[in-house]
Amino acid sequence: DTGVSQNPRHKITKRGQNVTFRCDPISEHNRLYWYRQTLGQGPEFLTYFQNEAQLEKSRLLSDRFSAERPKGSFSTLEIQRTEQGDSAMYLCASTVYRGGHNEQFFGPGTRLTVL
Amino acid sequence: GESVGLHLPTLSVQEGDNSIINCAYSNSASDYFIWYKQESGKGPQFIIDIRSNMDKRQGQRVTVLLNKTVKHLSLQIAATQPGDSAVYFCAENKGGAQKLVFGQGTRLTINP
Numbered sequence: 001d002t003g004v005s006q007n008p009r010h011k012i013t014k015r016g017q018n019v020t021f022r023c024d025p026i027s028e029h030n031r032l033y034w035y036r037q038t039l040g041q042g043p044e045f046l047t048y049f050q051n052e053a054q055l056e057k058s059r060l061l062s063d064r065f066s067a068e069r070p071k072g073s074f075s076t077l078e079i080q081r082t083e084q085g086d087s088a089m090y091l092c093a094s095t096v097y098r099g100g101h102n103e104q105f106f107g108p109g110t111r112l113t114v115l
Numbered sequence: 116g117e118s119v120g121l122h123l124p125t126l127s128v129q130e131g132d133n134s135i136i137n138c139a140y141s142n143s144a145s146d147y148f149i150w151y152k153q154e155s156g157k158g159p160q161f162i163i164d165i166r167s168n169m170d171k172r173q174g175q176r177v178t179v180l181l182n183k184t185v186k187h188l189s190l191q192i193a194a195t196q197p198g199d200s201a202v203y204f205c206a207e208n209k210g211g212a213q214k215l216v217f218g219q220g221t222r223l224t225i226n227p
Contacts, residue, residue: 002158033214042204042217043159056212091158101147101166101208104215106158 002026004107006092012113013082020078021110025094032075033104034067036060037089049075050097082114127224134195136221138188138205145207149215150179150190152201159204162190192223200225 003026013019025032031050035043046065047057051072061067064082069075079086089111093104128134140148146167151159163174165181165188172179178191188205202222206215 002160004158031213035215040219042206042220043215045214045216048212048214056214093158095213097213101164101213103149103161103164104213105161106151108156108158 002105002107004092004094004105006090006107006110008110009108010111010113012115014115015082015084017082018078018080019082019112020076021090021112023075023077023092023094023107025074025092026096026105027073029094029096029105030072031095031097032069033093033095034075034077035091035093037091037109038087043091046077079112082112084114087112087114124219125222125224127226128195129226130197131194134190134192134199134223136190136192136203136205136223138190138218140186140188140205140207140218142207142209142216143183143186145209145216147208147213148179148181148188149206149208150177150188151204151206151217152199153204153220154201162203195223195225197225197227199223 005024007022033048034046037043049069064080067077089109091109092107095102095104149164150162153159165172165179176193180189202220204220206217
Protein backbone atom coordinates (compact mmCIF):
# COMPACT_ATOMS: atom_id res chain seq x y z
CA ASP A 1 0.00 0.00 0.00
CA THR A 2 1.63 3.23 -1.20
CA GLY A 3 -0.80 5.52 0.58
CA VAL A 4 -2.51 6.59 -2.66
CA SER A 5 -6.08 5.36 -2.81
CA GLN A 6 -8.46 5.17 -5.74
CA ASN A 7 -12.17 4.53 -5.91
CA PRO A 8 -13.88 2.61 -7.21
CA ARG A 9 -11.47 -0.24 -7.91
CA HIS A 10 -13.67 -1.59 -10.68
CA LYS A 11 -16.35 0.04 -12.79
CA ILE A 12 -18.50 -1.60 -15.44
CA THR A 13 -20.66 0.71 -17.49
CA LYS A 14 -22.62 0.77 -20.70
CA ARG A 15 -21.44 2.72 -23.69
CA GLY A 16 -22.67 6.28 -23.58
CA GLN A 17 -22.82 6.54 -19.80
CA ASN A 18 -20.72 8.96 -17.74
CA VAL A 19 -18.30 7.73 -15.10
CA THR A 20 -16.26 9.46 -12.42
CA PHE A 21 -13.21 8.17 -10.60
CA ARG A 22 -11.61 9.53 -7.46
CA CYS A 23 -8.00 9.64 -6.34
CA ASP A 24 -6.79 10.49 -2.85
CA PRO A 25 -3.04 11.17 -2.93
CA ILE A 26 -0.58 11.05 -0.06
CA SER A 27 -1.55 14.06 2.02
CA GLU A 28 1.58 16.18 1.72
CA HIS A 29 2.04 15.53 -2.00
CA ASN A 30 1.46 18.59 -4.12
CA ARG A 31 1.65 16.93 -7.53
CA LEU A 32 -0.95 14.49 -8.77
CA TYR A 33 -0.87 12.59 -12.06
CA TRP A 34 -3.40 10.55 -14.01
CA TYR A 35 -2.30 7.76 -16.34
CA ARG A 36 -4.16 5.24 -18.45
CA GLN A 37 -2.98 1.67 -18.92
CA THR A 38 -4.35 -0.80 -21.44
CA LEU A 39 -3.71 -4.53 -21.29
CA GLY A 40 -0.10 -5.45 -21.95
CA GLN A 41 1.06 -1.86 -22.19
CA GLY A 42 2.78 0.55 -19.90
CA PRO A 43 0.89 3.45 -18.35
CA GLU A 44 0.37 6.51 -20.56
CA PHE A 45 0.32 10.02 -19.17
CA LEU A 46 -3.04 11.83 -19.26
CA THR A 47 -2.73 14.95 -17.12
CA TYR A 48 -1.20 16.36 -13.96
CA PHE A 49 -1.89 18.92 -11.25
CA GLN A 50 0.33 20.97 -9.05
CA ASN A 51 -1.85 21.78 -6.08
CA GLU A 52 -5.20 22.72 -7.65
CA ALA A 53 -3.80 23.88 -10.99
CA GLN A 54 -4.00 21.54 -13.97
CA LEU A 55 -0.70 22.23 -15.71
CA GLU A 56 -0.61 19.81 -18.62
CA LYS A 57 -2.98 17.60 -20.58
CA SER A 58 -2.01 14.87 -23.02
CA ARG A 59 -3.52 14.69 -26.47
CA LEU A 60 -4.97 11.39 -25.23
CA LEU A 61 -7.32 13.42 -23.06
CA SER A 62 -10.18 14.09 -25.46
CA ASP A 63 -12.90 16.63 -24.72
CA ARG A 64 -14.96 13.82 -23.17
CA PHE A 65 -12.44 13.66 -20.34
CA SER A 66 -12.20 16.18 -17.56
CA ALA A 67 -10.12 16.17 -14.41
CA GLU A 68 -10.31 18.37 -11.36
CA ARG A 69 -8.46 18.86 -8.12
CA PRO A 70 -10.57 21.58 -6.51
CA LYS A 71 -8.82 21.97 -3.19
CA GLY A 72 -5.42 20.66 -4.11
CA SER A 73 -6.07 17.39 -2.30
CA PHE A 74 -8.19 14.66 -3.91
CA SER A 75 -8.79 14.59 -7.65
CA THR A 76 -11.58 13.33 -9.88
CA LEU A 77 -11.45 12.10 -13.45
CA GLU A 78 -14.73 12.12 -15.36
CA ILE A 79 -15.37 10.46 -18.69
CA GLN A 80 -18.52 11.51 -20.49
CA ARG A 81 -20.32 9.43 -23.11
CA THR A 82 -18.02 6.47 -22.57
CA GLU A 83 -16.85 4.43 -25.54
CA GLN A 84 -15.57 0.86 -25.63
CA GLY A 85 -12.11 2.22 -26.37
CA ASP A 86 -12.11 3.88 -22.95
CA SER A 87 -11.85 0.45 -21.30
CA ALA A 88 -8.56 0.51 -19.42
CA MET A 89 -6.97 0.80 -16.01
CA TYR A 90 -6.86 4.42 -14.82
CA LEU A 91 -3.97 5.05 -12.49
CA CYS A 92 -3.31 7.96 -10.20
CA ALA A 93 0.11 8.86 -8.85
CA SER A 94 1.36 11.55 -6.51
CA THR A 95 4.64 13.08 -5.51
CA VAL A 96 5.97 15.97 -3.52
CA TYR A 97 7.74 18.36 -5.86
CA ARG A 98 10.73 20.15 -4.39
CA GLY A 99 12.67 20.59 -7.58
CA GLY A 100 14.67 17.88 -9.29
CA HIS A 101 13.17 14.43 -9.53
CA ASN A 102 11.02 12.66 -7.04
CA GLU A 103 9.47 9.23 -6.88
CA GLN A 104 5.88 8.96 -8.02
CA PHE A 105 3.71 6.75 -5.83
CA PHE A 106 0.94 4.97 -7.69
CA GLY A 107 -2.47 3.97 -6.45
CA PRO A 108 -4.05 0.58 -7.20
CA GLY A 109 -5.99 1.93 -10.15
CA THR A 110 -9.60 1.88 -11.28
CA ARG A 111 -10.35 -0.71 -13.91
CA LEU A 112 -13.03 0.52 -16.31
CA THR A 113 -14.95 -1.83 -18.57
CA VAL A 114 -17.28 -0.26 -21.12
CA LEU A 115 -19.80 -2.70 -22.55
CA GLY B 116 8.11 9.77 -31.61
CA GLU B 117 10.43 9.33 -28.68
CA SER B 118 9.77 6.25 -26.63
CA VAL B 119 11.11 3.87 -24.10
CA GLY B 120 11.17 0.27 -25.22
CA LEU B 121 12.13 -3.12 -23.87
CA HIS B 122 14.12 -5.81 -25.61
CA LEU B 123 12.18 -8.84 -24.36
CA PRO B 124 8.52 -9.11 -23.45
CA THR B 125 8.97 -12.24 -21.26
CA LEU B 126 11.74 -13.69 -19.14
CA SER B 127 11.77 -16.95 -17.18
CA VAL B 128 14.45 -17.72 -14.60
CA GLN B 129 15.03 -20.33 -11.95
CA GLU B 130 14.46 -19.39 -8.35
CA GLY B 131 17.73 -18.27 -6.84
CA ASP B 132 19.26 -17.22 -10.15
CA ASN B 133 19.97 -13.63 -11.11
CA SER B 134 17.69 -11.82 -13.57
CA ILE B 135 18.57 -9.08 -15.99
CA ILE B 136 15.85 -7.00 -17.61
CA ASN B 137 16.86 -4.62 -20.36
CA CYS B 138 15.42 -1.39 -21.66
CA ALA B 139 16.33 0.92 -24.54
CA TYR B 140 15.38 4.56 -24.61
CA SER B 141 15.53 7.01 -27.46
CA ASN B 142 15.25 10.43 -25.83
CA SER B 143 18.77 11.64 -25.21
CA ALA B 144 17.37 14.55 -23.18
CA SER B 145 15.99 12.20 -20.54
CA ASP B 146 17.80 12.69 -17.27
CA TYR B 147 15.97 10.45 -14.85
CA PHE B 148 15.02 6.80 -15.13
CA ILE B 149 12.93 4.56 -12.93
CA TRP B 150 12.14 0.88 -12.72
CA TYR B 151 8.68 -0.11 -11.56
CA LYS B 152 7.28 -3.53 -10.66
CA GLN B 153 3.62 -4.24 -11.30
CA GLU B 154 1.84 -7.27 -9.92
CA SER B 155 -1.49 -8.40 -11.28
CA GLY B 156 -4.32 -6.10 -10.29
CA LYS B 157 -2.04 -3.56 -8.62
CA GLY B 158 -0.51 -0.24 -9.54
CA PRO B 159 3.17 0.10 -10.40
CA GLN B 160 5.51 -0.09 -7.42
CA PHE B 161 8.76 1.87 -7.37
CA ILE B 162 11.88 -0.31 -7.32
CA ILE B 163 14.85 1.92 -7.99
CA ASP B 164 15.78 5.08 -9.87
CA ILE B 165 18.90 6.55 -11.39
CA ARG B 166 19.84 9.99 -12.60
CA SER B 167 21.71 10.57 -15.82
CA ASN B 168 24.85 11.72 -13.99
CA MET B 169 25.26 8.19 -12.64
CA ASP B 170 25.94 4.89 -14.39
CA LYS B 171 25.12 2.48 -11.57
CA ARG B 172 22.97 2.43 -8.50
CA GLN B 173 22.36 -0.39 -6.06
CA GLY B 174 19.44 -1.19 -3.84
CA GLN B 175 18.42 -4.21 -1.87
CA ARG B 176 18.95 -7.15 -4.27
CA VAL B 177 18.55 -4.81 -7.24
CA THR B 178 21.04 -2.89 -9.35
CA VAL B 179 20.29 -0.46 -12.15
CA LEU B 180 22.88 0.21 -14.84
CA LEU B 181 22.68 3.17 -17.21
CA ASN B 182 24.68 3.37 -20.42
CA LYS B 183 24.03 6.77 -21.94
CA THR B 184 26.30 6.09 -24.90
CA VAL B 185 23.96 3.45 -26.28
CA LYS B 186 20.85 4.68 -24.44
CA HIS B 187 20.43 1.46 -22.53
CA LEU B 188 19.10 0.75 -19.07
CA SER B 189 19.09 -2.55 -17.22
CA LEU B 190 17.69 -3.91 -13.98
CA GLN B 191 19.51 -6.73 -12.26
CA ILE B 192 17.71 -8.71 -9.60
CA ALA B 193 19.91 -10.95 -7.48
CA ALA B 194 18.79 -14.31 -6.12
CA THR B 195 15.29 -14.11 -7.54
CA GLN B 196 12.42 -15.20 -5.37
CA PRO B 197 8.86 -16.25 -6.24
CA GLY B 198 7.66 -12.83 -5.08
CA ASP B 199 9.69 -11.22 -7.85
CA SER B 200 7.26 -12.56 -10.44
CA ALA B 201 5.63 -9.51 -12.00
CA VAL B 202 5.78 -7.19 -14.98
CA TYR B 203 8.69 -4.78 -14.87
CA PHE B 204 8.58 -1.39 -16.56
CA CYS B 205 11.29 1.10 -17.18
CA ALA B 206 10.22 4.72 -17.36
CA GLU B 207 11.98 7.93 -18.29
CA ASN B 208 11.51 11.53 -17.38
CA LYS B 209 13.17 14.67 -18.60
CA GLY B 210 12.34 17.20 -15.99
CA GLY B 211 9.70 19.88 -16.08
CA ALA B 212 6.36 18.20 -15.56
CA GLN B 213 8.10 15.02 -14.49
CA LYS B 214 5.54 13.00 -16.38
CA LEU B 215 6.79 9.49 -16.92
CA VAL B 216 7.09 7.75 -20.28
CA PHE B 217 6.80 4.00 -19.81
CA GLY B 218 7.93 1.14 -21.98
CA GLN B 219 5.80 -1.90 -22.79
CA GLY B 220 7.03 -4.04 -19.90
CA THR B 221 8.75 -7.38 -19.36
CA ARG B 222 6.96 -10.22 -17.62
CA LEU B 223 9.33 -12.00 -15.24
CA THR B 224 8.40 -15.54 -14.25
CA ILE B 225 10.28 -17.39 -11.52
CA ASN B 226 10.41 -21.15 -11.91
CA PRO B 227 10.71 -23.26 -8.75
